[in-house]
Amino acid sequence: MxxxxxxxxxxxxxxxxxxxxxxxxxxxxxxxxxxxxxxxxxxxxxxxxxxxxxxxxxxxxxxxxxxxxxxxxxxxxxxxxxxxxxxxxxxxxxxxxxxxxxxxxxxxxxxxxxxxxxxxxxxxxxxxxxxxxxxxxxxxxxxxxxxxxxxxxxxxxxxxxxxxxxxxxxxxxxxxxxxxxxxxxxxxxxxxxHRTYKEAHRPASLRPVVAAAMVHLAQLHPVEIMLDPLCGAGTILAERLLMGRRSPVIGGDADRSALYAAYTNLRILIDEPMLVHWNATEMPLGKHAIPCLVTNLPFGRQIGDPNEIAAFYGELIEEFDRVLQPQGRAVILVDDPEALARAAWAHSWQQRDRVQIRLLGHPCYIMVWQKN
Ligand SMILES: C[S@@+](CC[C@H](N)C(=O)[O-])C[C@H]1O[C@@H](n2cnc3c(N)ncnc32)[C@H](O)[C@@H]1O
Known part of the structure; x- marks a missing residue:
């Protein structure tokens, strides 16, 4: 340099x-x-x-x-x-x-x-x-x-x-x-x-700039549906809406207080955000219903046991594979890229891009995948 x-x-x-x-x-x-x-x-x-x-x-x-x-x-x-x-x-x-x-x-x-x-x-x-x-x-x-x-x-x-x-x-x-x-x-x-929509905060909430980078890497068409199956306070969904208020977005989370935070934040941007209380390993969505999902998974270091995280990622990717259309894209932020890659390869997903970033002093990876 x-x-x-x-x-x-x-x-x-x-x-x-x-x-x-x-x-x-x-x-x-x-x-x-x-x-x-x-x-x-x-x-x-x-x-x-x-x-x-x-x-x-x-x-x-x-x-x-x-x-x-x-x-x-x-x-x-x-x-x-x-x-x-x-x-x-x-x-x-x-x-x-x-x-x-x-x-x-x-x-x-x-x-x-x-x-x-x-x-x-x-x-x-x-x-x-x-x-x-x-x-x-x-x-x-x-x-x-x-x-x-x-x-x-x-x-x-x-x-x-x-x-x-x-x-x-x-x-x-x-x-x-x-x-x-x-x-x-x-x-x-x-x-x-901090953006103007970030009214409700959650401990593991993403920095908006990272959420914006993930949505950017998803290369969505204006009317393409984007799903965040583990949406937390809704930062990724909000960044998608900031790029186009009419873009259809769906979010879900297993924690009702996270969904309430997401609702508070997204209501600043649209009237009726579509948010669902669910387990992301069993979503009430049809097979091949979604063209693109963008999400930030719980990090391995939060869960602790590496075997547990590998099994959880395996179950999630199996469900993501079911709801994604053929050639559908998934942009996923993780701190354990190998565990995610093993789960994605098990379904013959192709890795299209990978960006290493640093969050709170730790390396993390935005991985861009395409389903077969
Ligand atoms: C890292 S946070 C997501 C943060 C979010 N991107 C934001 O900016 O606020 C992970 C989220 O996954 C949710 N979660 C964990 N296990 C889940 C499951 N099995 N199904 C759905 N949500 C789950 C947690 O409640 C948490 O809100």
């Missing part, structure tokens, strides 16, 4: 070349493993030029800033890039660099102007918030890095601006991941990551 610093020099050159150039360099964050899909979405929906992909991050340039970038589904946050580095030392000397780069290397008035193109200029006394996220083993703490960012930002906003922790008009983020750091002005708000 080339240095991010090369990228930053390119961006600085761009700023310097033409003050009226409407293009902007941004970065988006997503779940680690989804960068490739997020990059494709940025290219196709924003006509963005993807410059670099890092774990959980896509750096890109757009010809013009617009609110369309807030409607991306496969990213969790979008930022205007202020500075970046991929040569942190992990030692305290990094802190001096953070303050220096923030203070000296960024045309903040220009970035604020660009921010106002996406968000109306705040009325009354503007508020700001400085945020630092840090992953990896560094000799300094996250709070030290945040203090360095604060030092660098001194005098960058007018003195009348007030610091505020919640719902600030302007947020500057410093994201540190191992030897990489990116600093930017946040364009998105909490709704991009």
């Amino acid at each position: 080339d240095d991010i610093e090369d990228e930053i020099s390119y961006i600085k050159g761009m700023h310097a070349r033409n003050a009226h150039d409407p293009s902007a360099v941004c970065f988006a964050t997503t779940v680690v493993g989804l960068e490739g899909l997020a990059a494709q979405e940025i290219e196709s929906r924003l006509e963005g030029e993807v410059r670099r992909q890092l774990p959980g991050i896509v750096i890109f340039r757009v010809p013009e800033l617009s609110r369309a970038m807030l409607r991306l589904r496969l990213v969790e946050d979008v930022f205007l890039l202020a500075w970046g580095s991929d040569s942190l030392t992990y030692r305290a000397v990094d802190l001096k660099q953070f303050a220096h780069w923030t203070a000296k290397e960024v045309p903040w008035p220009k970035l604020l102007q660009a921010h106002h193109q996406v968000h109306a200029k705040p009325k009354g006394k503007p508020t700001y918030h400085l945020v630092c996220q840090m992953h990896g083993k560094h000799a300094y703490r996250r709070l030290d890095a945040l203090k360095a960012l604060k030092r660098g930002m001194e005098g960058k906003f007018p003195s009348s601006w007030l610091p505020r922790d919640e719902d600030a008009a302007v947020e500057v983020w410093l994201i540190i991941h191992g030897k990489q750091a990116l600093c930017g002005l946040r364009l998105s708000d909490k709704h991009m990551r």
Whole structure:
């Protein structure tokens, strides 16, 4: 991988070349493993030029800033890039660099102007918030890095601006991941990551961006029925509806409180969500009734015993095979891909795609299957 610093020099050159150039360099964050899909979405929906992909991050340039970038589904946050580095030392000397780069290397008035193109200029006394996220083993703490960012930002906003922790008009983020750091002005708000439908939460509920990636990989036609047989709080069904409110979706779960959560969430999107209380190994659906199912199975590490999970996956795939049409597709998220593959191969399913992601620090797999 080339240095991010090369990228930053390119961006600085761009700023310097033409003050009226409407293009902007941004970065988006997503779940680690989804960068490739997020990059494709940025290219196709924003006509963005993807410059670099890092774990959980896509750096890109757009010809013009617009609110369309807030409607991306496969990213969790979008930022205007202020500075970046991929040569942190992990030692305290990094802190001096953070303050220096923030203070000296960024045309903040220009970035604020660009921010106002996406968000109306705040009325009354503007508020700001400085945020630092840090992953990896560094000799300094996250709070030290945040203090360095604060030092660098001194005098960058007018003195009348007030610091505020919640719902600030302007947020500057410093994201540190191992030897990489990116600093930017946040364009998105909490709704991009959490969506507006997520009213009811469940402990094993999926991150919406992962559900959106799974629906994307299912390549559904607008009126094709999509089934989630173990729907939990309904995140996958909701992401399908966000792509087309009239798309037919069916969900089911063995737990009534999960179905109630799904109902609460889906009612925000449609009038009468079709949700059924069932055991997914014996669904009241006809043979070959469903063209596509997308689901997130209980993880092996939640169940514990590997033999138990293999037997459960075996029963589920047998039932999925019964309800799926010939050539029907199944997009399934698991943490034990071998157990799922054994069950799928027993029915001669073909694996079409597999994307490895990281959730809560563990590897998980979105597997795309086609029935014979
Ligand atoms: C990992 S969660 C699904 C999370 C969901 N994608 C979401 O975002 O909320 C798995 C779900 O499977 C359900 N479940 C477990 N065994 C089941 C079975 N035999 N039949 C139907 N649902 C089952 C659980 O109640 C749980 O809601």
